[in-house]
Amino acid sequence: MLKNKKLSREEFFEIREKIRTHWHTGSDERLDFDKAVETLRNVPDSKNFAKKLRYAKENGITMIQPRAGVALVDEHIILMKFLQNQGGADFLPSTIDSYTRQNRYSNAEDAIKESEKQKRSLLNGFPAVNHGVEGCTKVFESVKVPLQARHGTPDARLLSEIIHASGWTSNEGGGISYNIPYAKNISLEDTLRYWQYCDRLVGIYAEEGIEINREPFGPLTGTLVPPSISHTVAIIEAILAAEQGVKNITVGYGQCGNITQDVAALQTLDALTNYYLKLFGYEDVFVTTVLHQWMGGFPADEAKSMALISLGATVATLGGATKIITKSPHESQGVPTKEANAEGLRASKLITNLLATQRYPSDKVLKAEKEMIEKEVKTLLYATLNVGKGDFVQGVIKAFEQGILDIPFAPSEMNKGHILPARDKRGNIRILEFGNLPFDDEIKKFHKNALEERAKSENRDVSFQMTIDDVYAISRGKLVGNFSKKEPLNEN
Amino acid sequence: MLKNKKLSREEFFEIREKIRTHWHTGSDERLDFDKAVETLRNVPDSKNFAKKLRYAKENGITMIQPRAGVALVDEHIILMKFLQNQGGADFLPSTIDSYTRQNRYSNAEDAIKESEKQKRSLLNGFPAVNHGVEGCTKVFESVKVPLQARHGTPDARLLSEIIHASGWTSNEGGGISYNIPYAKNISLEDTLRYWQYCDRLVGIYAEEGIEINREPFGPLTGTLVPPSISHTVAIIEAILAAEQGVKNITVGYGQCGNITQDVAALQTLDALTNYYLKLFGYEDVFVTTVLHQWMGGFPADEAKSMALISLGATVATLGGATKIITKSPHESQGVPTKEANAEGLRASKLITNLLATQRYPSDKVLKAEKEMIEKEVKTLLYATLNVGKGDFVQGVIKAFEQGILDIPFAPSEMNKGHILPARDKRGNIRILEFGNLPFDDEIKKFHKNALEERAKSENRDVSFQMTIDDVYAISRGKLVGNFSKKEPLNEN
Amino acid sequence: MHTVVIGVIGADVHAVGNKIIEHVLKEEGFNVVNIGVLSSQEDFINAAIETDAQAVLVSSLYGHGEMDCKFLKENMIEAGLGHVKLYVGGNIVVGKQDFKSVEDRFKKMGFDRVYPPGTNIEIALNDLREDLGA
Amino acid sequence: MHTVVIGVIGADVHAVGNKIIEHVLKEEGFNVVNIGVLSSQEDFINAAIETDAQAVLVSSLYGHGEMDCKFLKENMIEAGLGHVKLYVGGNIVVGKQDFKSVEDRFKKMGFDRVYPPGTNIEIALNDLREDLGA
Ligand code: B12
Numbered sequence A, B: 001m002l003k004n005k006k007l008s009r010e011e012f013f014e015i016r017e018k019i020r021t022h023w024h025t026g027s028d029e030r031l032d033f034d035k036a037v038e039t040l041r042n043v044p045d046s047k048n049f050a051k052k053l054r055y056a057k058e059n060g061i062t063m064i065q066p067r068a069g070v071a072l073v074d075e076h077i078i079l080m081k082f083l084q085n086q087g088g089a090d091f092l093p094s095t096i097d098s099y100t101r102q103n104r105y106s107n108a109e110d111a112i113k114e115s116e117k118q119k120r121s122l123l124n125g126f127p128a129v130n131h132g133v134e135g136c137t138k139v140f141e142s143v144k145v146p147l148q149a150r151h152g153t154p155d156a157r158l159l160s161e162i163i164h165a166s167g168w169t170s171n172e173g174g175g176i177s178y179n180i181p182y183a184k185n186i187s188l189e190d191t192l193r194y195w196q197y198c199d200r201l202v203g204i205y206a207e208e209g210i211e212i213n214r215e216p217f218g219p220l221t222g223t224l225v226p227p228s229i230s231h232t233v234a235i236i237e238a239i240l241a242a243e244q245g246v247k248n249i250t251v252g253y254g255q256c257g258n259i260t261q262d263v264a265a266l267q268t269l270d271a272l273t274n275y276y277l278k279l280f281g282y283e284d285v286f287v288t289t290v291l292h293q294w295m296g297g298f299p300a301d302e303a304k305s306m307a308l309i310s311l312g313a314t315v316a317t318l319g320g321a322t323k324i325i326t327k328s329p330h331e332s333q334g335v336p337t338k339e340a341n342a343e344g345l346r347a348s349k350l351i352t353n354l355l356a357t358q359r360y361p362s363d364k365v366l367k368a369e370k371e372m373i374e375k376e377v378k379t380l381l382y383a384t385l386n387v388g389k390g391d392f393v394q395g396v397i398k399a400f401e402q403g404i405l406d407i408p409f410a411p412s413e414m415n416k417g418h419i420l421p422a423r424d425k426r427g428n429i430r431i432l433e434f435g436n437l438p439f440d441d442e443i444k445k446f447h448k449n450a451l452e453e454r455a456k457s458e459n460r461d462v463s464f465q466m467t468i469d470d471v472y473a474i475s476r477g478k479l480v481g482n483f484s485k486k487e488p489l490n491e492n
Numbered sequence C, D: 001m002h003t004v005v006i007g008v009i010g011a012d013v014h015a016v017g018n019k020i021i022e023h024v025l026k027e028e029g030f031n032v033v034n035i036g037v038l039s040s041q042e043d044f045i046n047a048a049i050e051t052d053a054q055a056v057l058v059s060s061l062y063g064h065g066e067m068d069c070k071f072l073k074e075n076m077i078e079a080g081l082g083h084v085k086l087y088v089g090g091n092i093v094v095g096k097q098d099f100k101s102v103e104d105r106f107k108k109m110g111f112d113r114v115y116p117p118g119t120n121i122e123i124a125l126n127d128l129r130e131d132l133g134a
C-alpha cells in the first residue's frame, strides 16, 4: 500500500533503470547519475530556478514567466530567446506537448516529422522526451535564465530525469494536480507513486547539494476553483514533495477575479503552506508562491485580454506573489505567437515594476476572507488525513473517492465532480453545491448567504445556471455572470 | 476688478453679441438663444452628459471616455462612431485642435483645406469653431451617447456657444486649468473672465431647465502634480462655476501611480468638492469625479501602455470614480488611430466591468494619506481666499503671483514654477521644493521625511535629479525613477 | 428525440466546454451521448453505431485537432456512418489562424460544419435543428 | 562655450521636455538660450541672431510640427543663418507614423537632424558635439 514515505535510494535507483528504457532517449549516458550531478553542479546561480526564486522572495520582487513550447528544438530556442529578450521573462518554461504528457512518444515523433515537413509546429508544446538530453541541453545552453518543464503529465518520470539532467532546475506538477485536471482514468495511486519518484529525484539531487525547485500545479481545472480547495491540494503536494526531500517549493493559485479574495488567497497560501510543512515536521523547506493569470476562458478581444493580464499582474504584485505565470492576448484563440506571448510578459512586467513597493491594504473584509480560507483548508486537510488514518497518500486516494476532496469541472473519473462553484455579488468564488465536502454549518452558511445575496440582487434563484453563467462571464467581459440586466442609460 | 460674482443676464448677453463676431460661424442663427434652448431641450436623456453622469454615480458605475478629434467633419463622425461602437465609449469627446485653442481660426481654416487636399488630418483635433453649429450638429446627430468638447482653450467663449447650441452637453476647462498648463502669457484675470462667461452660459441654460455638465481640467500639466494642488484648483473652479449657476460638475484628477495615493485622491476629491461647495453656499450642485489615466510620458511599447491603461482603469474603479478619460497604446507616439484608441477603451471597459462591485479597502495608510490631502487642500484654499480678501477670483490671481498656488512644469509665466515634486519610496508624489506654498512645518516635514527615506534607500541625496528621473520613470517602465541599481540575479 | 454523440478527441482533457455542451443540448431536448474527454476516433464511431446517432459533435481544444481528426470521415463512412452529420468545434488548430482557411481545411476533411474558438453553443443548436430537420 | 537656441514651435505648450533639455544641456556646459513654448519661427530666428547661436533645437510635440516648420530653413537662410545647425525632435507629426518617412520629409525641409518620439536627450548631445566640433 502506497504511503507518504520517502523512497529509499535503492528503490529509487531500481525504478530509475526501468524508467530509462521507456523511450530510446533514456539511454543517453548524460542520464547516468554522476554525469547528471555534474551537469547540475555547473549550472550558474543566475540559471538556477530555486536560487533565483529565493532571491526574488527575499527582495520582495514579483517575477514573471510565460508558457511556451513548440515541436522543434531550433524553433523552441528561438522562442525561448525571444521571450527572454523581447519579453523580459525572469524565468523560462518549456511547455510540453500533449502527446508527451500522455507518454505517447511515438505520436510525438510523427508530429515532429510532420512539423519539420510543414515547417510549422503541429504540436502544442515541446516534446522534451523525444528530443532527449541532447535537445534539452541545447535549449538550456541557449538561454540566460532558469528553465522549468511545465506540463500536465501523470507519469513524468522519464521527462523529469531528462530535463534535470539537462540543467533545467524546476519541474511543475504533482500526483493530484497532474492527474485530476489532466487525465480521465488513471488512478491516484499511480500518479502519486509516479510523482513520489519525481520528487525523490529532486530530493536525491538535494542530498548532493543541488537545489532544484518543484511547483505543484495550483490552478487545477482553472475553472472557478474555490481557493481553499486548490490550497489544500497545493499544501498536500508540498508535504508529499517535502517527504521525498524537496527543499524549494512553489505553491500556486489561479487568479479568481475579486482582488480581495485573490490577495487573501495568495497570503494564506504562503502562510498555510509554511505552517503545515512545519507542523508535519518539514522544517527547512523554502516556500514561494505563484499566481497564474486568469486560467478560465479568455475574452476573444486582444485589448480586453491585455487588461485581464494586467489585472492578474496587479493582484499578484499587491498580494506579494513571488512569481506570475503570464497569459497572452491570443489566449482564447490558440497557442500564442512569440510576439503575442511577449506582449503578455511586457504588460505584466510594467505592472510588477510600478507596483513593486506597493501592497494591498488589510481591512476587515480581507481578514475575514483569509480566516474563512484558513478554516476551510484546515477542515479539508484534517479530513483527508483522517480518512488516510494519518497518511496523506492514502488520505488523498480515499478523500477523492469519497468526495472529501472534489474539484469542479475535472475530467478525471477519480473525482466525484459533485461540487458546484458560483460567484457571489462581488465576484468571490463561493460554493453552491458542496457534494461531500466535510464543511461545518458555519462554513456552509457563509457560502449560501453570499450566493443568496447575489441571487436576490439579480432577481433569480441560486442554481446551476449561475455556475454556467460564471464559467462564461469573464470571456464575455464580466466577472459575475448575469446577462439579463438592462441598464437604461448605459447601453454602451 | 474681476470678482467671483455671477454675471447678470444683461452683461452676459451683451458680451455674447461681441463673441459671435469673432469668426463668421458665430453668425449662424441656430446660435440665437431661443433656438439654442430648443435644440438643447430636444436632446434625449441618453445623450445628455449631465444626466448620464448622474445615473452612473447613483448606480456606482465607472464610465469611460476617450480623447479624439480630427480635422474634417465626416472623418470625425467616422471616428466618433467607431469609438462608440467598437470601443464601447459611454461618453464621446471632441478634442479640439491646437489652433482653435489659441483662437487662430484662420490657421485652422488653412489646415482644414490642407487636410482635405492631403486626405489625412493635419490637425491634432476637431476645429469646432470653423465647422460651426452646422458641423457640430452633424456630429451630434451621428452618435448615440453624450458629447463633450475637450480642449485647453484660454478663451473658449465662441467655442462653448457653438458646441452647446449643437446639443453637446458638456464642456471641459476652467480659468486656471485651461490657462496655466496651456498658455504662456495670458493673464489669469483674462482667462477667469472668459471662463466666467462659459460657466454663465451653462448657468443660463440651467435657468431654462437644461442640465449641462462642466468639467474643470484636473490633471493640469499631467506631470507629477501633487494631488492637493490639483484638488485645490479643481475645487476653486467648481466654486467659480457654481457661482455662475452651473449645477453639474465633474472634478478631475490624473493618476499618480501609487494606488493608495490615487484612491485617497479620488475619495477626497469627491468629498472635499462637495464639502466646500456647500460650505461656500452652493447647495444643489451634483458632483462627479473623473480619473485621467496616466497623463505624463508613456512607455513607447504598446503592451506596456496597455498595462498602464489597465492600471489606470483599476484605480479609477476601486477608487469609485464616475468616469475615466482613457489613453491609447499609441500615446507616446502621436494622436492614436481610431483602432488604437478603441483598444484603450475596451481594455478600460473590461476592468470597470470586472471590478464593478469592488472597492479599495481602507486602512491606516489610506486614511493618513487622505488626511494629509485634506489638510493641504484646506491650507491652500484658505490661503487663496485670504490673499483674495475673501474673493476666490482675486485670490487665484494673487495666489499664483505669490506662489501660494504653484504648478510644476507649467509653461505659463503667471505661474512661479518654484515647486518641485518627486516620488517617495512607494511612488507617492511628494514635494521636494515648496517654493512659496503656505504649508506648515508638519506638512513640510511629512514630505521631507518621505523623500529622505527614499534617498536613503537609493543611496543618494534628495535633489532635482530625482524629479528628472521621476519625469522619465513611467515611460521607462518604473514608477520611482532610480536607474542606477543593479540587481544581481535579476537582469531581465 | 434526436441522438447526438459529443466528446473531446485525442489526448485532449479540456472538460469544461464538453460538460456545458452536454447540459445545454439536454435542456434543449436532445438525447446526448457524452463520451467525454480523451476519446479516440473509435470511441466516437462505436458510440454513434451503438446509439444510432444522427450527429457527431467533435470537440478539440488543445491544438492537435487537425491530426486527431485525420480520416475520421473516411472511417465513419467505412463503419456505415456516412449519413451521420459531423461537426467540429473548439480551438481546433494550433495558434491563432485565419478561420476561413481552417474551415476550408476541415470541410475538405469531410466535416459538415466547423466552428471557430469560443462559439456560443446556441449557434450550433440552430444548425443542428436545421440539419436534422427538427 | 557653444550657444544653442531651444524652444517649442507653434501653438504648442508642451513645456516638460523643454525644461529638461535646458537643464541637461546646461549641465553639459552649453550656453542655452531657451525661448520656451509657443514660439514662432521669428522667435527662433531672432534668438539665434541675437546670441550668435551655432545650433537651433526645435521641439514640436503636439502634432502640428510639419506645418509650423514649413520654410523655417529658408527663412533662416534669408536671415543669414544658413550655417546654423537645425535639429527637430519631439512628436513632430500627427499620429504614429513610420519614422523613416518622417525623417525624410524633415530632411528635405532642410533639417540637419530629426529625432523620433521620446529620444533620450543624451543621444542628441553626442550629435551636437560631433556637428559643432566640441
Ligand atoms: C481552462 C483551460 C485549461 C484547463 C482545462 C481543465 C479541464 N480539464 O477542463 C487546463 C489548465 C487543465 C488546461 C490544460 C491545457 N491547455 Co488549456 N485552456 C483552458 C482555457 C483557458 C479555457 C477553456 C475552457 O474551459 N473554456 C470555457 C468553455 C466553456 O469554452 P470552450 O472550451 O471553448 O467550449 C465552448 C465552445 O468552444 C464551444 N465548443 C467546443 N467544442 C465544440 C464543438 C462543437 C461541434 C461546437 C458546435 C461547439 C464547441 O462550445 C463550448 C461551450 O460553450 C483555454 C483558452 C480559452 N478559451 O480561453 C485554454 C486552451 C484551450 N488550452 C490550451 C492548451 C495548449 C493546453 C495545454 C496543452 C497546455 C497548456 N498550455 O498548459 C493543456 C492541455 C492538456 C491536454 N492534454 O489537453 C490552448 C489550446 C491551443 C490551441 N488550440 O492552439 C488554449 C486555447 C490556450 C492557449 N491559447 O494556448 N487548459
Ligand code: B12
Pocket: B067, B095, B097, B098, B101, B124, B125, B151, B152, B181, B182, B220, B221, B222, B223, B295, B296, B297, B298, B299, B330, B331, B332, B333, B334, B335, B336, B409, B410, B411, B471, D011, D012, D013, D014, D015, D016, D017, D018, D020, D021, D057, D058, D059, D060, D061, D062, D063, D064, D087, D088, D089, D090, D091, D092, D093, D094, D095, D096, D115, D116, D117, D118, D119, D120, D121, D124
Ligand atoms: C504631458 C502631456 C501634455 C500636457 C502638457 C503640459 C505642459 N504644458 O507641458 C497637457 C495635458 C497640457 C497636454 C496637452 C496637449 N497635448 Co499632450 N502630451 C503630454 C504627454 C503625455 C507627455 C509629454 C511629456 O511631457 N513628456 C515628457 C518629456 C520629458 O518628454 P518629451 O516631451 O517627449 O521631450 C523629450 C524628448 O522627446 C526629446 N525632445 C523633445 N524635443 C526635442 C527636440 C530635439 C531637437 C531633440 C534632440 C530632442 C527633443 O527630449 C525631451 C526630454 O527628454 C505626451 C505623450 C507622451 N509622450 O507620452 C502627449 C502628447 C505630446 N500631447 C499631444 C496632444 C495632441 C496634446 C493636445 C493637443 C491635446 C490633447 N490630446 O489633449 C494638447 C496640446 C495643447 C497645445 N496647445 O500644445 C499628442 C501629440 C500628438 C501628435 N504629435 O500626434 C501627444 C503625443 C499625445 C498623443 N499621443 O496624442 N499634453
